[in-house]
Amino acid sequence: MAMLKSVRGERIADGVASLDISERGAFIAKVYNYLFGAVALMVITGFVAFKQVPVQSITRELSIGLAVAGLVVFIAGMFSSRVKGLNLVLFGIYAIIDGVLLGCLARLYINAGLGSIFAQAAVLSLLVFGGLTAFVHITKKDFSFLGGFLFVMVLLLIGAVIVGFFIKSTLLHLGIAVGGTAIFAMYILFDTSQVIHRLHEDEAVTGAWMLFIDLIGLFIYLLDLLTILSGRD
Numbered sequence: 001m002a003m004l005k006s007v008r009g010e011r012i013a014d015g016v017a018s019l020d021i022s023e024r025g026a027f028i029a030k031v032y033n034y035l036f037g038a039v040a041l042m043v044i045t046g047f048v049a050f051k052q053v054p055v056q057s058i059t060r061e062l063s064i065g066l067a068v069a070g071l072v073v074f075i076a077g078m079f080s081s082r083v084k085g086l087n088l089v090l091f092g093i094y095a096i097i098d099g100v101l102l103g104c105l106a107r108l109y110i111n112a113g114l115g116s117i118f119a120q121a122a123v124l125s126l127l128v129f130g131g132l133t134a135f136v137h138i139t140k141k142d143f144s145f146l147g148g149f150l151f152v153m154v155l156l157l158i159g160a161v162i163v164g165f166f167i168k169s170t171l172l173h174l175g176i177a178v179g180g181t182a183i184f185a186m187y188i189l190f191d192t193s194q195v196i197h198r199l200h201e202d203e204a205v206t207g208a209w210m211l212f213i214d215l216i217g218l219f220i221y222l223l224d225l226l227t228i229l230s231g232r233d
Contacts, residue, residue, distance in 0.1 A: 015198050027201050034088070034208035038095040039215070045099025050107050058104045070097040077209060087205040094209070098216055105223075117230055121223035128222075129188055129215050136192040143193040146186055153183050174228050180221030187214045 016027050077090045109118040136143065160176050191214055195207040 015200050030204040031195050031207040035211050038212050042095045042099035045096045046103035049100045049103025053104055055111055066097055066101050081206045091205055091209050117226050121226050124222055125219040132188040133192050142197050143189040146190045177221050177225035184214050184217040
C-alpha cells in the first residue's frame with residue numbers, strides 16, 4: 001500500500017499541482033509508464049516462476065522468505081525514494097519478487113483446480129483499478145482526506161490478520177478479505193489523487209510504486225474473497 005510518501009496528505013506547494021499542464025501531463029505519463037513496466041516485469045517473472053518452480057518446492061518457508069525479501073526491498077525503497085536510478089532498480093527488484101510469489105501462487109491454484117478463480121481475481125483487479133483511477137483523473141477530485149482513516153483501517157486489518165492466525169474462523173477470514181479489498185480500493189483513490197495533486201516532480205517512481213502496491217494488495221484480497229465465496233477456502 002502507499003507508505004513510500006512520508007508527507008502523505010499534506011499540501012506540497014511546489015508539487016506536481018503547481019506545474020503547468022504539459023509538465024504535469026509528462027509527470028503523470030512517467031508514473032504510469034513506470035507502473036506498466038513494473039506490471040509487465042512482474043507478469044514475465046511470474047510466468048517463468050509458474051513454469052519453472054516445481055509444486056513441491058512451493059513451501060511456506062519459500063513464501064515467507066520471498067515476503068521478507070520484498071519487505072526489505074520496500075523499506076530500502078522508502079529511504080531511497082529520491083535517489084535517481086537506485087529507486088527504479090529497487091522498484092524493479094520488488095516487482096520481480098512479487099512476480100515469483102504470484103507465479104508460485106498461480107501454480108498452487110491451478111493444481112488445486114482453482115485456476116478460473118485466479119484469473120477472475122486478476123481481471124477484476126485490473127477493472128477495479130482502471131475504473132477507480134479513471135474516476136480520479138476525470139473528476140480531478142482530491143482524496144487525500146482519506147489518509148488518516150486509511151492508516152487506522154490498515155492497523156485494524158493487521159490486527160485482524162494476527163488474530164486470524166490464532167482463531168480459525170471462516171467469518172473472520174471473510175471479514176478480513178472484504179476489509180482488505182475495500183481498503184486497497186480506497187488506497188487506489190487516495191494514491192491516484194496523490195499522483196495528480198501532491199507528489200513532487202522527482203517522485204515519479206514513488207508514485208508508480210504506491211499504485212503498484214495498491215494493485216497487488218487489491219488482487220490478493222480479491223483472490224482471497226473469491227476463494228472463500230467459492231467454498232474452497
